[in-house]
Amino acid sequence: xxxxxxxxxxxTSGGDSPGMNDAIRAVARSCAYYKIPxxxxxxGFQGMIEGDYVEMDARSVRNIxxxxxxxxxxxxSKEFLTAEGRQKAADNLKKAEVDxxxxxxxxGTFRGGKIFxxxxxxxxxxxxxxxxxxxxxxxxTIGYDTALNTVVDAxxxxxxxxxxxxxxxxxxxxxxxxxxxxxxSGVGAGAEEILLPEENLGLERLLVSLERSRxxxxxxxxxxxxxxxxxxxxxxxxxxxxxxxxxxxxxxxxVLGHIQRGGSPSCFDRVLASRLCVKAVELLLEGKKDxxxxxxxxxxxxxTLESALKEKHDINLDLLRISDILST
Ligand code: F6P
Numbered sequence: 001x002x003x004x005x006x007x008x009x010x011x012t013s014g015g016d017s018p019g020m021n022d023a024i025r026a027v028a029r030s031c032a033y034y035k036i037p038x039x040x041x042x043x044g045f046q047g048m049i050e051g052d053y054v055e056m057d058a059r060s061v062r063n064i065x066x067x068x069x070x071x072x073x074x075x076x077s078k079e080f081l082t083a084e085g086r087q088k089a090a091d092n093l094k095k096a097e098v099d100x101x102x103x104x105x106x107x108g109t110f111r112g113g114k115i116f117x118x119x120x121x122x123x124x125x126x127x128x129x130x131x132x133x134x135x136x137x138x139x140x141t142i143g144y145d146t147a148l149n150t151v152v153d154a155x156x157x158x159x160x161x162x163x164x165x166x167x168x169x170x171x172x173x174x175x176x177x178x179x180x181x182x183x184x185s186g187v188g189a190g191a192e193e194i195l196l197p198e199e200n201l202g203l204e205r206l207l208v209s210l211e212r213s214r215x216x217x218x219x220x221x222x223x224x225x226x227x228x229x230x231x232x233x234x235x236x237x238x239x240x241x242x243x244x245x246x247x248x249x250x251x252x253x254x255v256l257g258h259i260q261r262g263g264s265p266s267c268f269d270r271v272l273a274s275r276l277c278v279k280a281v282e283l284l285l286e287g288k289k290d291x292x293x294x295x296x297x298x299x300x301x302x303x304t305l306e307s308a309l310k311e312k313h314d315i316n317l318d319l320l321r322i323s324d325i326l327s328t
Pocket of ligand 1: 106130131174175176177227261
């Protein structure tokens with residue numbers, strides 16, 4: 001493997017996701033395998049700006065394979081949005097003799113990485129790590145599978161109590177701009193309705209569907225609501241609206257919140273993070289830059305950061321039809 005890269009830096013940025021530690025581990029271990037020094041920056045771009053980093057060898061990442069969160073911490077850096085902030089980061093990378101970066105995060109992370117690379121000619125490789133799964137160029141992002149399992153497990157528990165009390169539950173899940181978590185957990189947990197940012201199904205349909213559920217003899221109903229659902233009402237307003245229009249329903253609201261971002265990563269996320277990050281290191285050693293690694297049809301592939309940012313990972317709306325059929 002040809003190699004002009006002398007030292008690789010790694011960081012995690014944006015909303016954390018289960019499996020980020022597996023990604024850091026895979027970067028550090030791959031660097032050790034290829035005998036390239038590795039440096040971990042704390043709190044994403046902010047650590048680069050402040051020169052806050054740690055040398056990492058194969059042993060620095062022992063016993064983190066099963067741990068949620070990120071040992072390198074994460075942040076959304078406002079200072080990095082400025083040219084001055086990015087200049088400080090470039091100066092610090094030079095001081096630390098880091099000549100390439102692996103950036104683990106979502107679209108905000110890749111946007112920052114792309115500008116940084118263009119301004120300072122420092123090769124970067126993006127690794128998609130976010131529970132939202134909203135990144136083009138990969139069918140799965142690191143953390144999405146674990147988050148889905150957390151949500152399905154929580155809804156199963158809610159279903160138990162909903163069923164005991166003949167109640168209707170509105171369950172809000174994460175996904176400000178993307179409904180992957182809502183749609184797949186909704187089907188996986190047998191929700192009666194799923195509300196997404198991608199599609200406005202309308203309030204009327206919600207009432208009709210809930211009435212139909214009740215008339216068909218269902219003992220409980222679950223409506224999964226994505227944070228950014230397109231109807232434009234938050235989960236409490238939706239519950240209020242339904243209670244007003246269908247007063248026989250005893251409605252409750254559960255907001256799952258940040259529980260979805262934590263926990264031990266699923267085996268799927270561990271393997272995904274491992275495969276993506278071995279590839280990320282190898283791409284840098286092959287002299288590649290400004291790419292994102294992705295998981296496409298069970299293969300590890302790469303696309304430009306530009307296309308990852310420009311194009312959209314489309315959600316499979318056919319799952320709404322499947323949900324309709326199965327929630328009969
Ligand atoms: O992007 C990941 C995500 O968890 C979104 O689903 C959610 O809307 C957002 O981050 C929450 O961000 P924060 O932790 O900053 O409140």
